[in-house]
Amino acid sequence: MLGKRGFQSVKAIQRYGKVSLAQRRRWEAALPRHQTSDHLYPQTHDICSGTCIPNIADVDHEEVVAEQMLKSTNDWRHGRTVVELGVxxxxxxxxxxxxxxxxxxHAVDIQNYGLSAIIKIPCSNTCxxxxxxVPTGKKHGRVWNANTKLAAAMVHSGxxxxxxxxxxxxxxxxxxxxxxxxxxxxEMGTVVQSVARESTxxxxxxxxxxxxxF
Structure with a gap:
């Protein structure tokens, strides 16, 4: 027994398992044949509260869940992007x-900002x-570090x-x-001038x- 928000009996746990299995089968049946359930992003209009785990201790009938797919552009799969692995x-x-x-x-879109980008990834939790x-690099303020480094490299290499x-x-x-x-x-010009002044x-x-x- 897990408390007020948990399942109160073995029967409740079994009922939860049956409902979850039925939902999973219904979602998989609605998928096109060339897709797998790993890339399914159903949306529900109900917002879960608390731990975001449905409490079905009092459910007597199978729950009906509305499905709505998130449209994926797959643009992030094309080309190359500068990525800081740690970030x-x-x-x-x-x-x-x-x-x-x-x-x-599970990424559905990407927005490029110079050499850096933001990847749009929906949570796989259906609830x-x-x-x-998801950023691909660090920032200082609202500026991406990679773009500032690019400007510095342009000055350095000519x-x-x-x-x-x-x-x-x-x-x-x-x-x-x-x-x-x-x-x-x-931005880099101001820094270069400051360093040049100090060096002089x-x-x-x-x-x-x-x-x-002497």
């Missing part, structure tokens, strides 16, 4: 709503189905916007917009010290 692994640990682990194969935004996007396109990585590159170059001041101080000694 992705941490984001896939648990659904933000119910805590159930997320599956990358939750929360659409999680490449322009056209050369960078040609390079990315050859690798089948989405091109970065002119607006994004321009903003990140402005340090060199001037060393020159003054050497002049005074």
């Amino acid at each position: 992705l692994a941490d984001a896939l640990k648990a659904c933000l709503n119910c805590g159930m682990p997320l599956q990358l194969t 939750c189905q929360y659409l999680n935004n 490449l322009g916007e056209r050369q960078v996007n040609s390079f990315l396109s050859s690798l089948n990585i989405p091109a970065v917009s002119h607006k994004t590159i321009s903003r990140r170059q402005t 001041e340090m060199a001037l101080m060393e020159e003054i010290e050497l002049t005074e000694k």
Whole structure:
């Protein structure tokens, strides 16, 4: 016996198992033949409360569940994306709503932001189905680190916007917009000027010290 919210008897547990099995069979029967139940995302209009585990201790008849599939674009399967594995692994640990682990194969869409992206992954818990935004990299404020690093690499290597996007396109990585590159170059320009100023001041101080000694 598990308490007020749990099942009160062996009979209740058996009834729960029968209802769950019947629901699973009904969902699988509604699937097209070329799909498997691993990629099924049914939606219900009822929102579960508490632990998000249905309490069917008082259920005498089979429960009818409305099904609605989430449309998947599969765009995330095409091309390449720059991914920080640590960030992705941490984001896939648990659904933000119910805590159930997320599956990358359940992704339904992707939104690119320069070199980084946000992957849309619905929770596989049929009682939750929360659409999680899974990032592929880190941010500082609202800015993706990968885009700032790209601007720094452009300054370091002397490449322009056209050369960078040609390079990315050859690798089948989405091109970065002119607006994004321009903003990140402005961000990097401020930092480069600050570092150059400090370096110049340090060199001037060393020159003054050497002049005074000799």
